[in-house]
Amino acid sequence: MLASNPQWHAIQTNDASQDGHFYYGVTSTKIFCRPSCASRLPNRDHIRIFKTSTAAVQAGFRPCKRCRPTGEAVTVTEWVQEIDAIIAAHYSENLTLTELAHQAHGAPSYLHHVYRQQTGQTPQAHLQAVRLAHAKDLLMTTELPLKAIAIRCGFQSPAYFSTTFKKCYNQTPSSYRKNITS
Ligand SMILES: [Zn+2]
Incomplete structure (x- = not known):
């Protein structure tokens, strides 16, 4: 389902009052969020709306690390796997730490820290x-x-x-x- 105008507005303004009413997945990253998520605003064409987090998961989207749309924390192990998957898919591009962090839904310095702690090497x-x-x-x-x-x-x-x-x-x-x- 595409985002209606009110839904798009809620996503743009990180409207927490809409949390629980719907979730949005981003087709380019396959990650889904609550409306209030503070991650970078995606392109509207890449947004799919889901009524429940279960529907988003069933459609193949992964929960965002930052806003935790399923209510469960994504473990650091899962997050590192996700980061590795992004690197494997995008190594041919100009994949800066900022872009990597954007795609993995976390802050660059935090991503760097966690990745290094878990794997012993930097993401770069x-x-x-x-x-x-x-x-x-x-x-x-x-x-x-x-x-x-x-x-x-x-x-x-x-x-x-x-x-x-x-x-x-x-x-x-x-x-x-x-x-x-x-
Ligand atoms: Zn999010």
Whole structure:
């Protein structure tokens, strides 16, 4: 169901008096919230309205960590899994900590803190490891030029890709490719 004007207004103004009357899911993130949720206002076209939190869950949406629309806290373990899923789906994009936190519905500094505490590494370090692993795979299995691989794996420039790759694997992407194909 699409948002009616009063529902959209309640979402825009974080109207707590509407909590319990409906829930809204955001199709781009697959997370659902109470009307009062203070997370960044989504695009209206991406909003689906649900009468109950159960209906939202049945439709494949996950409860927001911030406003807890099911009344239960999302455990940190679940949250870390969710963050990893976002990284796995969006590593090729310019995924800043702010954007990651927006998609995972939490404050950037809190997300950083929790993630590091749970996994022993920062979300940025994990993102980079995911990017490098994909790059390695593409170097091995495709003949794509380095520039294309850099872009596809979310590196800002081929030079940055090379430097990062070398720091991690002690060889440049091109020598890595040469070594495994020769
Ligand atoms: Zn929320």
